[in-house]
Amino acid sequence: MRTLFVLAVLWSMSIALVVAEDRLQPGQEGPLKIADCPHPCVLHVPKDYVAGTRLPLVLFMHGSGGTPTTYPFKDATGGRGYFVVGLSYGGQPDGGAGGIQSDPATVSAMIAFFDRVRATIDATYGIDQKRVFLAGLSMGGWGVNIYGFTKASQGRYRGYGIFAAGARTDADLTIAKGYPVLVVNGAQDANLPVANAGMPLLEKAGALAKQVVLDGEGHVPSQAAMNAPISEWLESIEKAEARGRALAAVQWRSGEIVGAPTKKGNTDADAQAALGAYLQGQAFMTDVPADQPVLVFCRSRQEAKNGQPSPQAKDSASVDEACFSYPGANGTPAASRYFACVDVNVSAIDAKQNPVLNQTTAPQVILLAKDRSVAAVLKGKAKLTDAALQAEMMKVLDAEASTVVSERMAQAAPVLKELQSLQKKLRAKNDGLAKLREMPAKDAASRKAKSDRIAQEESALKAMDSDYDALRQRLAE
Numbered sequence: 382m383r384t385l386f387v388l389a390v391l392w393s394m395s396i397a398l399v400v401a402e403d404r405l406q407p408g409q410e411g412p413l414k415i416a417d418c419p420h421p422c423v424l425h426v427p428k429d430y431v432a433g434t435r436l437p438l439v440l441f442m443h444g445s446g447g448t449p450t451t452y453p454f455k456d457a458t459g460g461r462g463y464f465v466v467g468l469s470y471g472g473q474p475d476g477g478a479g480g481i482q483s484d485p486a487t488v489s490a491m492i493a494f495f496d497r498v499r500a501t502i503d504a505t506y507g508i509d510q511k512r513v514f515l516a517g518l519s520m521g522g523w524g525v526n527i528y529g530f531t532k533a534s535q536g537r538y539r540g541y542g543i544f545a546a547g548a549r550t551d552a553d554l555t556i557a558k559g560y561p562v563l564v565v566n567g568a569q570d571a572n573l574p575v576a577n578a579g580m581p582l583l584e585k586a587g588a589l590a591k592q593v594v595l596d597g598e599g600h601v602p603s604q605a606a607m608n609a610p611i612s613e614w615l616e617s618i619e620k621a622e623a624r625g626r627a628l629a630a631v632q633w634r635s636g637e638i639v640g641a642p643t644k645k646g647n648t649d650a651d652a653q654a655a656l657g658a659y660l661q662g663q664a665f666m667t668d669v670p671a672d673q674p675v676l677v678f679c680r681s682r683q684e685a686k687n688g689q690p691s692p693q694a695k696d697s698a699s700v701d702e703a704c705f706s707y708p709g710a711n712g713t714p715a716a717s718r719y720f721a722c723v724d725v726n727v728s729a730i731d732a733k734q735n736p737v738l739n740q741t742t743a744p745q746v747i748l749l750a751k752d753r754s755v756a757a758v759l760k761g762k763a764k765l766t767d768a769a770l771q772a773e774m775m776k777v778l779d780a781e782a783s784t785v786v787s788e789r790m791a792q793a794a795p796v797l798k799e800l801q802s803l804q805k806k807l808r809a810k811n812d813g814l815a816k817l818r819e820m821p822a823k824d825a826a827s828r829k830a831k832s833d834r835i836a837q838e839e840s841a842l843k844a845m846d847s848d849y850d851a852l853r854q855r856l857a858e
Contacts, residue, residue: 404505407431408460410451415497420469420476422498423449426506429461433635437512437539438464438502440495442521444545444601445480453544454516456604457611464508466498468521481520483527491528495537512539516563519572519600522546530556540618542611545600546572548579558587559815563614565607567598581822589818617839620846624807627706628800628853630714636665636677636723641735653755656737661753669721674751674777676720678705681743683728694728696762697744704746704767707856708801712771715789719782720748720774746770750777793856800852807845814838 405411405426413424427436439454449467458465470477472491495515502508515529515538516522522543528534529541530552540561547564548554562583566573573594583590593610595602642659644652660666660677669675680697684690690698704713730739738745744765748756757773759765775783817835822828 410455413466413498413501415471415494415501418469418471418494418497420471421449422469422471423451423467424502425451425455425460425465427458427461427463427465430464430506433507435507435509436462436464437514438466438499438508439514439516439542440466440468440498441542442468442470442515442517442524444517444519444521447518452518453602453604453607453611457608458615459612463615464502464506466502468495468498470524471498477520481523481527488528488531489533491524492531492533495528514538514540514542516542516544517546519545522572523549526552530554532556540614542614543576544602544607545570547576548583550579550582554582554586554588557583557590560588561614561618562588562590563610564590564592565595565602565610566592567595567600567602567606569597569599571600581828584819585821587819589815591818620842621811624804624811624849627702627709628856629705630707630710630856631705631717631722633678633722633724634665634668636663636725638663638679638725638727638730638735638738642737652737653758656747656758657749657753657755659737660747660749665723665725666753669723672751673721674719674756674774675749675753676717676722676774677725677747677749678722679725679727679738679743679745679747681728681740682726683740691740693740693743699762700744700746700765704765704770707853708797708804710767711790711793711797712786713767713774715786715793716771716774716778718789719778719786748773748777796852796855800849800856803845803849803852807842807849810838810842810845814842 403414405424407426407430408428410423410425413422415422430436441451441454443450449469451465451467454463454465470481470491472494473479473482473487499508499510499513503510515525515534517525523546525541525543525546526549529538530549532553535556538560540563541557542563542565544565545567547566564576564580564583566576570576576592580590580592591614595606595610598606638660640659642652642655644655660675666675678700680701681691681693682697683694703709705717707714725738727735727738727740727743732739732741742760744760744762746757746759746765748758750756756777759770759773771786775786778786814835817831817838820831822831
């Protein structure tokens with residue numbers, strides 16, 4: 382038995398070593414092996430990746446005769462901000478050697494393969510599943526049509542890139558309705574006429590389609606020529622997303638909790654003492670300065686069976702926006718500068734594991750004083766308001782810090798009001814631009830007029846974005 386136990390331990394250690402060896406470090410690129418697939422992909426881990434964060438992912442299909450590559454996205458993004466996967470055609474028995482296949486069985490196999498790629502990266506690093514992009518070059522561009530623009534892939538991607546190819550008439554382009562699609566061709570690309578013909582189809586389907594024709598480039602554009610179209614396209618998507626969400630106003634540390642509080646006694650004071658001792662023993666507390674109070678935000682990110690956020694996740698997001706984000710919050714962000722703020726995801730913790738801090742008790746905020754006693758516990762969306770939380774935080778601070786917080790709130794108030802107004806204008810302008818992109822253009826003249834109008838609106842939007850960034854900077858000072 383002892384021998385078997387030792388062998389089991391050694392086997393488990395070997396598995397851990399394999400995982401560690403297969404895990405790429407930030408800035409590295411290497412093979413990505415997918416279970417039961419003889420055709421490996423290639424993965425680039427962004428330079429700015431930090432364990433525990435979730436960055437977007439680009440899935441890229443290479444052209445005929447090519448091999449999995451992170452061209453052109455890795456260099457276009459400067460190697461930052463995005464995981465980039467050069468896909469193999471692992472859903473096809475021949476790995477794509479015989480060209481792109483569009484029969485129902487292959488389509489299903491390829492979609493399942495893409496899902497396995499995503500799951501593999503997510504399990505190893507963690508990705509933002511709501512910001513996954515599908516792109517391809519030449520044969521891979523046609524692959525975007527076949528494997529991306531189909532009902533089986535609906536809702537899987539944040540945007541699409543079609544390079545050295547175009548939209549196919551047999552694809553279900555309505556899948557791209559409301560989503561950004563970037564079409565790029567060289568001016569000497571033989572597929573340019575097809576790409577040109579496909580643009581009205583994408584627009585009619587409601588896609589937010591943008592076409593770039595690169596002067597002096599052939600079928601496979603150079604990396605240098607691809608950098609600007611891709612980086613500008615991704616930046617425009619990030620800007621659009623930023624206009625629709627609140628701005629993070631608190632500097633968070635990521636934390637995990639293990640075990641459960643051990644209460645001795647039956648009074649509320651006993652429960653609070655047990656909670657304080659429990660939190661003080663968590664690993665994330667080792668990095669917190671001894672003279673700094675602590676704010677612990679227990680939130681849920683759990684999804685329901687229908688893929689939508691659970692009620693606790695919805696309430697957690699509402700609290701995040703109301704208490705910890707601009708322009709909705711003021712007092713809590715101002716006071717948070719004196720706290721170590723720890724974000725704890727309790728989605729996977731059930732009431733049996735931890736009766737006090739679990740998925741069902743989220744959202745919840747615990748304030749710990751400098752001596753690590755529990756100063757306050759606020760539970761639920763109704764009680765977690767900016768004013769209520771700020772009031773409890775002020776009780777923990779000394780008079781000098783409280784005065785500074787009040788002064789900062791007064792200074793921030795007019796900026797937040799201006800930011801709120803500009804945010805509404807940005808959203809309206811962004812929605813108007815989206816509708817403009819969807820408008821059909823019947824002939825060359827109307828297409829030219831539409832293109833000019835879009836350029837004007839984009840320029841105005843860019844100027845508003847600059848004002849928005851300036852206000853954000855004022856709040857950060």
